[in-house]
Amino acid sequence: MPEVGIVGYGAYIPRYRIKVESIAGVWGAEAESFKRGLLLYEKSVPAPDQDTITMSVEASRYALKRAGIDGSRIGAAYVGSESHPYAVKPSGTVLSEAIGATPECHTADFEFACKAGTEAMYICYAQVMAGLIEYGLGVGADTSQGAPGDALEYSASAGAAAFIFGTNNILARVEETYTYMTDTPDFWRREHQFYPQHAGRFTGEPAYFRHTLGAAKGIMKKAGMTVDDFDYAVFHQPNGKFPTAAGKRLGFPEEKIKTGLLTPWLGNTYSGSSPLGLTAILDEANPGDRILMVSFGSGAGSDAFIFNVQERLLEVRDLAPTTRPQLDENKIYLDYGRYAKFRGKILRNPK
Amino acid sequence: MKIRSPRYNREIPQRYRLEAAKDVEGRIYFPPRVSYPGGEKAEPIRLSNRGKVITYTVIHVAPAEYSDLTPYPVGIIELDDGARITAQIADVDPAKVHIGMRVKVEFRLLRAEGEEGLLCYGYKVVPE
Amino acid sequence: MREVAVIGVGIQKWGELWNRSIRDLFVESASKAMTDAGVDHIDSMYIGCMSSGLFAAQEHLASVLADYLGVTPAAAARVETACASSSLAMRLGWMEVASGLSDIVLIGGVEKMTDVTGEEATFALASAADTEYEGYNGVTFPGLYAMMARAHMDRYGTTLEQLSQVAVKNHANGALNPDAQYPFKVTLEQVMNSTMVAEPLRLLHCSPITDGAAVVILCPADRAGEFLKDRPRVVVTGSGHATDTIALHSREDITWLKATEVAAKRAYDMAGVGPGDIDFAEVHDCFTIAEIIVTEALGFFERGQGGPAAERGDTAREGSRPVNTSGGLKSKGHPVGATGAAQIIEVTRQLWGEAGDRQLPNPRRGLAQNMGGSGGSTLVHILERR
Incomplete structure (x- = not known):
């Protein structure tokens, strides 16, 4: 491969x-x-x-x-x-x-x-x-x-x-991928409706945390890695509190989370949320650094990636x-x- | 008046990618033409996406398609390759626009043809 | 070529004429012109109209108007060069008479602008610019002239006061014109505090939305005596027509109106005169900056000196070079397709000595300059009293 x-x-x-x-x-x-x-x-x-x-x-x-x-x-x-x-x-x-x-x-x-x-x-x-x-x-x-x-x-x-x-x-080389997905009705928008509906506090534990933590644990197990193997982690960030809590529950120290945590001043960019967090990390990371990324989408599921930063990043970072x-x-x-x-x-x- | 698909579709290369043409003497044609004065040959090029404001206005009375945006600045922009375009100057306090201001081109939604019609995209400029 | 004379004119009081359709407007002015000339038939007619389609949902306008004027089967054509349309009609009518093809030719223009909303009118007018590369990007007609104004101010130091003074002067003239849409004076303060339209141009720097028609009857000069009675003979001695790029951004110099410079040169050369020989002029002040640049492009003033000239009062009725004694587009109104013919009427009336309270003392040679779009076309005519 x-x-x-x-x-x-x-x-x-x-x-x-x-x-x-x-x-x-x-x-x-x-x-x-x-x-x-x-x-x-x-x-x-x-x-x-x-x-x-x-x-x-x-x-x-x-x-x-x-x-x-x-x-x-x-x-x-x-x-x-x-x-x-x-x-x-x-x-x-x-x-x-x-x-x-x-x-x-x-x-x-x-x-x-x-x-x-x-x-x-x-x-x-x-x-x-x-x-x-x-x-x-x-x-x-x-x-x-x-x-x-x-x-x-x-x-x-x-x-x-x-x-x-x-x-x-x-x-940034992809070292591993993993997905954790179930049918969970935490948030939806029906055809022709302007605004979405959500299930209040049900969006937390049974939806966001179950899938985000499930994907994070799953990919680390699949890759044979632990929290200590990562320099950065970024999670889906519907607000500032959820990803911070997720990081804490997985055992990530705050400094590994904060680079990719944009929501307090950006808000939730939905499909752009954890991807934008990843861009902020790539703006700072050094060759050899390892990044864990876990998205979350209601409905519900999480995709996880492990990236390994390469030398090339330093050459192109400032081109945009x-x-x-x-x-x-x-x-x-x-x-x-x-x-x-x-x-x-x-x-x-x-x- | 609503823009319909055939008219919109023809302009996509120019509006989306700033496709233009340059003749042997270095004259830039934007948009590109079917043929060139004097039968000159012209090569396809893409315009620079940076430039400066040559002159500008702030529109307070607009056609219906743009009236939600008022007051909005519009300028004649001289791109770094020398070509000139007319473009809205977005994401700026109209009072801060000035002749000589550096700008860059961004892809924007220019107009929506009602609630049901086409979404019409193109270029605007924003402060560099 | 035969020399061509003006033998009759017709116009109504312009304005928001809610009870007049595009046909009514034209027939009213055309009937007046035919009565004024004392003609009971015409050989052909040319009518300028910028956009009867967008403004009045009526095309095939020439036949509509010939029919309602009752002159069928006379030849009739509707011609279009945006706001210069009826000056083009004038040029074509002049050519037809001069060539010997016809003797009695009606030329004129009409625009019915108030059947649509202000936003729709703004859109229709913007279609006189480059629809795909100016209009699509949200620039309006006032916006194009505003960009010329900004560039002119930046390069030559032209001031807002100078731009405003043009409106003050034209309204002072229009106050003496019973046909004007807005026949009242305005002060510098009123102009400078009026509603913003396209910075730096405010409402009172802009010509209004107007319904109106203007019609002129032409015939060979050697037959003019049959119709003119005691009136002096007024003949066309120069006609010039030129084009420029449709988009303002394509011009080498945004502060200049090349088509006006070239059309004026062609008209001057034909008439064998220069700018210094012109006693007075009607010019296209769709926006006050236009009058400033046009008076430069006609050669009345040096480049960049149009503003100071307006401020000094050079272009006032009492000045050395009266401009827009009718009130101009600014005060008289601007039914776009009719404007050029109305300029010919004002020049003719001044030369006939029939300009009422705004009559200039014994003028001999007048010029009319009318342009389309942001200057993409210009027509210049020179008329002389013989």
């Missing part, structure tokens, strides 16, 4: 933000409870001219820059999202066209709540491994919506992460914007009124 890994990666985070206080103030909620209880301070908001497709394109262009390849060499491009702009018509066709991957390119849109992004990554990895394609592009991106006033409104945010898998010039500066700099804050307008939450006359 050939060695396969990430050969290029890119992150894209919109510039707009809304603070937890701005949302809580509208609904008569206590901002402090979200900050203390869930470690949520603010979240990214897509501009009215941004969606899963536009963010996927930008993240993918950054990934191509780091990979140093032309878009025409991408043999498969998959976008994982629960907010594909079209119900019917792939996000992947627009992405592939924009990066110049057409016409010899497989594409499909994936949906698995928040783990659609790692599904896209896994399929690319598998196709490269099988020798079917030279390069595969897997993207996790979302512009998710929480119902106004719902707890999800404080976290549902926007961002995209793109990864190109290949066999040449690997930045890194993740933390996108998160921390050039922010434009919205009040709730503009946020509601941006997100189409205001009832209007049809044009």
